Amino acid sequence: MLFLTIWLEVTEDRRIGYNFAPMKINQITDSNLKDVDFNQLDFGKTFSDYMMVMDHDGHSWSEYSIEPLKELSFHPAMSVFHYGQAVFEGLKAYKLDNGKVNIFRLHDNLKRFNKSAERLLMPQIDVSQALDAVKKFVELQREWVPNRSQGSLYVRPFMISTDNTLRAVPSKGYKFVVIACPVGFYYSVPLRVMINKQYRRAATGGIGYAKAAGNYAASFYPSNQAKELGFDQVLWTDITDDFKLEELGSANFFYVKKGVLYTPKMRDSILNGITRNTVITLARESGMEVYEEAISADRIKSELAAGEVDCLFATGTAAAVTYINELMIDDQLFKVNSDTYAPIVQIKLDLDDCKFGLKNHDEWNVWV
Ligand code: PLP
Ligand code: COI
Secondary structure, X not given: OHHHHHHHHHHHHHHOOOOOOOEEEOOOOOOOHHHOOOOOOOOOOOOOOEEEEEEEOOOOEOOEEEEEXXXXXXXXXXXXXXXXXXXXXXXXEEEOOOOOEEEEOHHHHHHHHHHHHHHOOOOOOXXXXXXXXXXXXHHHOHHHOOEOOOOEEEEEEEEEEOOEOOOOOOOOOEEEEEEEXXXXXXXXXXXXXXXXXXXXXXXXXXOOOOOEHHHHHHHHHHHHHHHHOOOOEEEOEOOOOOOEEOEOOOOEEEEEEOOEEEEEOOOOOOOOOHHHHHHHHHHHHOOOOEEEEOOEHHXXXXXXXXXXXXXXXXXXXXXXXXXXEEEEEOOEEEEOOHHHOHHHHHHHHHHHHHHOOOOOOHHHEEEO
């Protein structure tokens, strides 16, 4: 019977194309779980018991190793500290009331990880092995996945360059690490956002589409200025004099005008958000018209001034669907009751159902 169960699991995994990851697991002796209040989770501050690590020596990857979470120690000349070869991903595991856990769209995050790595001349990971490894990593820590009313388990894979040299050359060695945090809800109230025409987050031909650490570093100074003016986020624009809308610091941008959904067309200075793609799919399935197009700051400004905008919102793994109720453009503040616009309120609920595997999109689910 036991044999049959194992065999069934193996055949089921093969059917959906898993390639089993070579792995060693070093068990913890004492869990930190008892110290965590799952009803008071600040984003990114509480870490689960384990980390998963794999090293690249310039030729090939080692096996995966799941180990108790601990500090890593590095030489001060380590390449990432100086030249910033660092990429990451963010994805979430959700727990249903029956205890089953769904890692949402893991395949897509791993594929995007490789795109980011390629742009920074870092090694590729084997997606199907990484999928198997992350699945095992989450499985081992399923008790760390909050329940639906509390939040989710945020999983953060990242890769850094590890050669100890001050030569400004690509590293040969790399470390791939996965850590996880039980998290609550990132934004609890609608946002106040501003367009800042003085700064850009990314440029055409640059690394904006990669989930590279440097993109976030570049956004902090202007984002801090926005905070000092009372805004939560900057809505970034492209480098042209049209100031075409791009995205927020950690989320993609959408708005609804006269019942039609618009979002900036993908380009190499924008992160191709997985939540963005999910929302576009769900909106189209709900019968909404969706356009991905170039949207200048002047265009949305005149649409807002004409009272044509029904809803503004941002999408992301951490942000989910977060409403934007205030948008400042050129010293003019526009207010929109985004959080009461019923069609998007419904899409937000549908998105939530998808994450818990309750919609008809099994291709997005990795069950643990
Ligand atoms: N844009 C940026 C800059 C982000 O950091 C994120 C978050 O991951 C997103 C967009 C949204 O992407 P996703 O929906 O894949 O999380
Ligand atoms: C995510 O939504 O996964 C992100 O990467 C946002 C993060 C920068 C907080």
